Amino acid sequence: MPSVDHKQLKATKEKFLVEIQPSLLKETALQLGIIMVEPEFALLPYKHPQIHKWTSFIREFLMINRDSNSMSNQLFLENSLSQIAIFMLQYGSGSHQNQFPKIISKQNINRVIEALKDSYQDNWTLDQMSLVAGMSKYQFAHLFKEEIGLSPYSWLQLYRLLKSQEQLIQSEQSILTIALGNGFSSVSTYNQLFKRIYNKTPTEFRFMHRP
DNA sequence: GCAGTGCAAACAGGCTCCAG
């Protein structure tokens, strides 16, 4: 059951909700040797094809077997949750990584993503991105959102944030230096985005994730 | 009928300034 009551979290005929206990995620992360502290995921909606496929499979399995004995379904679900935890740690963007998870997408979208990764510190606009993709900015914005589940600008901001995390944890540079060095035009913008995505300030994040 | 394209309104979020 969802821990918060929200319209978008309600299960319907078209969608269902999977809630993973943080302890399971932490345990999985430890077993994978990813990190020593509890992983924090970016608080924004995006989709990854592998996670999507797997959750669809679980849903299908449960639909087909809804009349069979509940123990087999329960066992299936318990095992599936561990696998989803692995997927989340591997493909979900958050405090445990500094790269946006790899997504196999259409060639022109991949081209833009690679260009953004190469120069994420630059001041990109939608027009420039669409130029790289070789299509109109409206067409590009629609396609990008459809493929990645995030709008182009949101993707870029999230990528900048992921890159900045490493410096927060491993260096003594000031928040201002890190913000400007990662393509944010002001420390205020950086702080606001950080708070929105992780629900904490960069300083708090730095403190919590220091080894 | 459908896919591709572009417009325009709504909205998110970036910027500046300032105070604590």
Next chain:
DNA sequence: CTGGAGCCTGTTTGCACTGC
């Protein structure tokens, strides 16, 4: 360093249009 307020710009997205 952080966060709030107010303003403004650029992004997002629903929808209409066009051509096949």
